[in-house]
Every structure is written in structure tokens, then in C-alpha cells.
Amino acid sequence: MTLPNDIAITPELIASHGLKPDEYQRILDLIGRVPSFTELGIFSAMWNEHCSYKSSKKWLRTLPTKGPRVIQGPGENAGVVDIDDGDCVVFKMESHNHPSYIEPYQGAATGVGGILRDVFTMGARPVAAMNALRFGAPDHPKTRHLVSGVVAGVGGYGNSFGVPTVGGEVEFDARYNGNILVNAFAAGLAKSDAIFYSKAEGVGLPVVYLGAKTGRDGVGGATMASAEFDEQIEEKRPTVQVGDPFTEKCLLEACLELMATGAVIAIQDMGAAGLTCSAVEMGAKGDLGIELDLDKVPVREERMTAYEMMLSESQERMLMVLKPEKEEEAKAIFVKWGLDFAIVGKTTDDLRFRILHQGEEVANLPIKELGDEAPEYDRPWTPAKVAAPLAADDVPQADIVEALLKLVGSANNSSRRWVWEQYDTLIQGNSLQVPGGDAGVVRVDGHPSKALAFSSDVTPRYVEADAYEGGKQAVAECWRNLTATGALPLAATDNLNFGNPERPDIMSQLVHAIKGIGEACTALDFPIVSGNVSLYNETNGQGILPTPTIGGVGLIKDWKRTARVRFAAQGETILLAGAPAGWGTHLGQSAYLRDVHGRAEGQAPHVDLAHERKVGDFVRALITEGLATAVHDCSSGGLALALAEMAMASGIGATISTPEGQDPIAAFFGEDQGRYVLTLREGDVATVKARAGEQVIALTAIGRTGGETLKLGTARPLAVEALVSAHEGWFPAFMNGTAA
């Protein structure tokens, strides 16, 4: 089907482009005439939620984005953070939720491809990837199919491209039944004096198209990603793009080779809304117009219209402004890698975005206004809704051993080995810690001792119960996981996944979560340097759990001084660092309540940010001084699950003392924040305890490592082997269709 440019612009056509009547009026006011069909498509691509952030911009501006190490904050393809010695880390996280629900393999694969491209567009070689995945209830008929497809897609793209996947999350909840989340993170390394930006400079310079050819795949994808789902979802399958990791790998090598020649003035990858978004971005940022001749665009399908070419989301493509004298040299590099290289336009001085096709001008729009004049909404939001606290006499009891076995073998706390063994975690030869611990750790290639730590975190049930505390907690847990390896957390990227912002209760979640994130990032000196917002995550009016995923990066000065989760040796002292004086108290919204008793109730745990920072700095110092022999953060599942994970990772058991005068259920399963479990050699205990005393940090010796069982207080001993068997068993059984 081909669509002529003179198609009549009807209210139905406008609505099907996701534009509201007042937004269309804005277009009429801006250009003073009825737009052409191609122009309508361009506006819909630029002004949808996904590209314009029109509902979230007002709140995103409140986030802390600066810091002494921040070289580039939000607004470019990815954030850039200084890691000393002239090196920097370039990273971002981005969602590919809607496409992955429609077509799990390709949706997930192109999510990975897109985020990798964001990173290497800036001149960085990708060195680590993570994936935060959220699926519906395990017993929902679509869940296994989606897990299988998404995991294969993430692996299929990342493995072939050649980046190690070193971390991530996999979670199940019925609230994602009709709308799964696929949040892909990538980080790359670059030299601080060789970062590439999207701002075009110079008039009359060639605009070059690089990479794969343009097809009809993904036409209207960004508009689709900004709408809710309904029963007609299958009809949207053609809006999902198809990934080609081989071409992306070639594009990476060609781009890095090209950047080294000094030929590149500006470069922008073609992601959402393809040619439209990338061209407008480059021109608008540089205060320049752009003229494109679509007859020069390499295509792989016949008779494509201007509309289709401008809205195609074909993958593995880049747009670049080139120094004209370097054209031959640049072209030779792309020919060598078997990629397209075509001059498709030029920069102009008239601030117009002009599109020519078959000798006809099919669009002529003011380039600055396309981006800057996008609608921005201050959407109404209801006051914060906070869940009622759990009554003191409403703490359900259970046999501690049975409860722990149930937790370690539950859908949400069992081993994710089935998932991450399908990802290449070792490629590039720099992976120091792979998934299964608190954070992934990757050595900085070419440096004798430096390494980076990566973690992605959020506890959506906390955010649902209290968006503000939940937002704080997501940041704090990410910071804590990085700290638990010995890394100094540097900066973060946020991927905010919420429902329909036009509903004031959903908007309230978004506003309060951002407030919490902002406060935590400020308190922990952990600025947000890049991010992505995914709204309208609803199906038939049912929103997802609010899920602001935080992806953090930390710096390790000497990778020989890092900590791991596993117990290091028999006969070491186990300590609990952080308030409230050791043992847990808070069971509201705990994994214990949810996974043992099937109750999602109570308040989210409070995060005391000053305490968080103090305890984290204390624990990090113990690691970098070589005192702490194993460290694990205490999060979902509380102390019991943390200890079980340390035992399972090492095969070494532990004996834990009885919490005096405390409810053992709260003590072992409470999810109080800001706590770490660590081990010390016997001889270091007194010194470390004295230091904790001076700094007024609660540090309680709670037991010793040793033996082959985990003994929690007065509970009967539980064989580590039995824990491992329950922990490793659930996922493979689930995927085989034999899970209980």
C-alpha cells in the first residue's frame, strides 16, 4: 500500500496519529495552514509522549543531574561520567515494553540494539549490559511464552553484538499480565576528550545516512508506544521492528573507526521515529535547518512513500554531519564493513525542516518548533496515597525453616540462572562479577586496577504502597548494591514505567516517585545523567505496578579489593550493619507477607537517607581496606534471604544467634532499609566494632560461618544443599511447565 502526500486530513486521521484536537490546533497555529500527510506524521512522531516527554518534562526537570564527575547529563543519546585518567563511562537505560509484549523476541532484541546504539553513537565502545524484565503472574497463559521470547531476544542480540550482560532483574506480578516491562541498560567506555554529540554545526554541510537500509518496519512505532493496549493488539505487530545484531556490530566498528579519523561533526542514531527525530534533533540543537532528499535514502522495499520513510523505525541506522573533505575516507570505511553510506541532505541556515521526494517538497516545517514547541502538560494529580500500616497484632506466623524454603524457591526470589545462562556474561574477558551477586563488575580494559560496577533496582510493590518512599528506596537499593561490591556509586539512569498519566492517580504516582528519586539522588550524591519515561503501560484500563527502574554505575579503584556475596571461609564472624540496631522489624510489603502468605499489605519501609549514606560509606571502607571478606545487602526477603544467598553462593553454612526479645519472624524477614550483612575474620572484629562505635553505626555480631547447614536462632538447621535445590529448581521447572 502506498499513501500519497495529499491525503485529506480528517479528525479521524488526526486521532489515529495519537494527536488530541487541541494539539492539532497547535499545529495549525504554528504553521498557518493544514499540514500535508507527511507533515502530520512528522508532528505525531515528534509530539507523542515517547519522544516529547510532554507529561513528565515538568517533573523530570526537578531531578538532580549535575555533579563534579558529570560530563553530560540528560538530553543527549546517553549520560557521560568521568572515571578518572581521561576515561569516562557512557550509559543509559531505555524501555521497550510495548513492542516486547506484541512480539517478545524482536521487541526485546531491538530494545537491546537501541540502547547499545545510544552508547556507541557517543563514541563509546559498549562494555556492559543489563536488563530489568517484568512479567505477569507465572500462571498467566502468556507468561512463559513472553519469558522465553524476551530472554532469547535479549541474548540473541547482545550475544551476537558481543557485549557481556552482567546484571538485571526478573520479576513476576499479575499487574504486568497485559503489559510486560523490558528495560535495557548499556554502558560503554570512551575517552573524555573524544565524546561525540548530536549538535550539528556549519551551514551547507553534507548530512550522511549510515548503516542498514530503510524498510517499512516500525512505521508509527513511537506513537504505538505512547498508547494503551486493548484487544486489537495483534494488529500492531507490524509496528515492531526487526533487529539485525550483525549489522549493528559492523556499524559499531565502522563508527568507531570513522570517529577516529576526525570526520564527524555531529552524529545521532535513528531510534524512535527514525529519520524524523534524528534529523530534527541535529538541526534544532545546532540552530540549523536540515534539507533531506528522500530519493537518496537507501531503501530495501519498493515504492516507499515519504511518510513511510520519515516514520520508519528500521534498525541499525545513523545520521551524521560530515566534514566534506573527509567524505572519501569516510565512505571507504563503510564500504569495508559492507554498510550503506549515502549523502541524503545538507544543513541550511533557514531553520526549516524540508523534505524532498521525487522532485516534490512534501514537508516544510519550522525545525526548532517541532521540538521546542511540543505540547507540555502539567497534568492534574491526586494527593499521595499511602497504604495503611500493618497492625501490630496482624503478623502472621510461620515455621522459619518452611518459610525460608518457600521464599528461596518462590517465583520472585528463586535463582535467575535459567535466564542469565542464556546471556554471554564473559565476552570481552573483563567480567569480574557476573549475575547472581549484588552488582555486575567489569574491569576497565587497558587499566591495571580500575573497574566499574553496575546494578539495576526498583521494588514496585513499595512504590505502589508509597510512591515517594518507593522512589527513594529504588535509588537507595541501587546505591547499596554498588556499595556492597566496594564501588563508589557515581551516577544513575532512570527508566520510569507508569500507567496512563491522564489519570490523576497514576500522575500522582509519577510525581511522588520522581520526588523520592530526586531526594535520594541528592542525599547520596548520585545524579541522574540519562533516562527514559514509558507511560500508558495499561491494558484495558488496568495499570502496571509503578516501576521506576534505577540503573546505577559505581567506580572501583582496585578490583583486587572488592567484595562478593559468598561466604569466604569457615569460622568467620557474621555481622549486621545498619539500623535499627541489627534485627529487622518492618514486615509491611515484605516478600515474606507476599510470597509465604499471599498478602500484599502494609506500608513500604522508610529509607533514612542520611543513615543509608553513613552505613554505606562505612561498609565500603571495610571492603577497600580488605577487612570485609563477604558483603551482601539486605533487601527483599530480609536477613534470612540474605544469609541464605551468602550460604548458597559458597556452600558454607552459618549459625545465627537467637534475636533476644524480638519476634523472630520480623527479625529474620523484616525489610528494614540501609542494612548490610558482612563477614570479618575473627581477629578484625574488635577493631571494626570499635570503629562502628565511634561513627555511631549499629554493627551487631549475629553469628558465625561454618558447617553445611544454615541455623537461624532456635529454628532447626537447614541444609545448604536443600536451599540450593529449592533456589535453583523453580525457574527451570516453571519453564518446563512442571512448577508447583
Next chain:
Amino acid sequence: MKSAVVQLPGLNRDRDMIAALTLISGKAPVTVWQTDTQIPDVDLIVIPGGFSYGDYLRCGAIAARMPVMQAIREKAEAGVKVLGVCNGFQILLEAGMLPGALMRNASLRFVCKEVKLEVVNAETSFTRAYDKGQIIRCPVAHHDGNYFADTETLKTIEGEGQVVFRYAAGTNPNGSINDIAAVTNRAGNVLGMMPHPENLIEAAHGGSDGRGLFASALDVIAAAA
């Protein structure tokens, strides 16, 4: 000893391999591109892992037909050592330089994990640093590593000492027949293996069991010990 690493579009463990060869021999290998028809004078040619040409056809099938492979074949016939790891192994099989075939993993999924390997033949120029029967650790990362050969071929390669490594201790990750992880040609100078010894050669990798393979092939056993 001098070495060369073959670089083809889509291969992605070339940098790992270059780092390993450099670390162990003290000399960076030369690199060879897909269109090269001449290979420099080296003692060891390595085809590293990855997804050459996307592996959109049978794994290694396109690479096996590139000009550079004819040059490698001639070198191998002249006695130069050739090592193919992962995709490199698949390419050598598709080029007919090694016996057997590699099929999709029995699980039908990509697998990246550490396995154990038994050194079956410690007398090849790739395994002299090991002892026969020694069990070493080694990572794997592949989607198509399920080795297969017909009865006749299997009998020959088992009888002639061409099976060099076997997955040990129940760690066969892909369903390979007879737990075969690595085979050589009849002459013993061409080795193909699915596991990645280049990813286990230093403290940062958590072990150095893979070092012996490169130390043997590069003739630097004493230095690497």
C-alpha cells in the same frame, strides 16, 4: 612464536583472543581480514569466536567460503597450526578442515557457563602443557555446539586420538556425542573447540586453566607455568 588472528565481520571474541595471545606470548598477533589472500609467516593462526556474517545461514557457512579461508587451508596443509574456537570451530568444520558437524544445542538455547574438560590427548601441539586425564575448568558460550559425527567418523577420531577435550563430570552443556568438546584433524595441527580458553587465563578471570592451551601452541610452556 608468531601468531595471527582472523577478523571477519560479525566475529566478536577477536579482541579477547588478541589479548590472550599478547599476554601469553608477550607479542601482539597480526590480524588478517576477510579478503586477504595472503597470510603472513606465522606459526599459529587463530579463528576466534563470534557470529560471522550474523550466522544467519548455518553457523560458519559463509565464512568458510571467504577468500581468506583458502589461504588458511594452504597454510594448514603446509603444517602451520590452526586453532578455531567456537565460531572458529564451526568455520573449520564448514570448510571441511575438521571431521564432524555442530548442531544446535540440545536445549535449543544459548548457553554461557563454566564447564569441566578432560584432557583426552595431551600429546598434541595444543595440549602439551596439560597431563592426560587432567580435568580443567573452561567457560562455554554458544548456541550451536552440539558436536555430531557418524559412526564411522566417530570410530576414526576416537581411535586416532583426534578427540582432544571431552566435557567432564556431567557438564556436557550441549548434547555433544561422546561428550566431545574439541577435535583435531588427522595431522594434529588443526584444532577446533567450542569452549573459550581465552576467557580463563588470569587472576581477573578467576583462574588460568586456559593458559596451557596457548602456552602449548605458542611454545612458551615454561614461561607460562
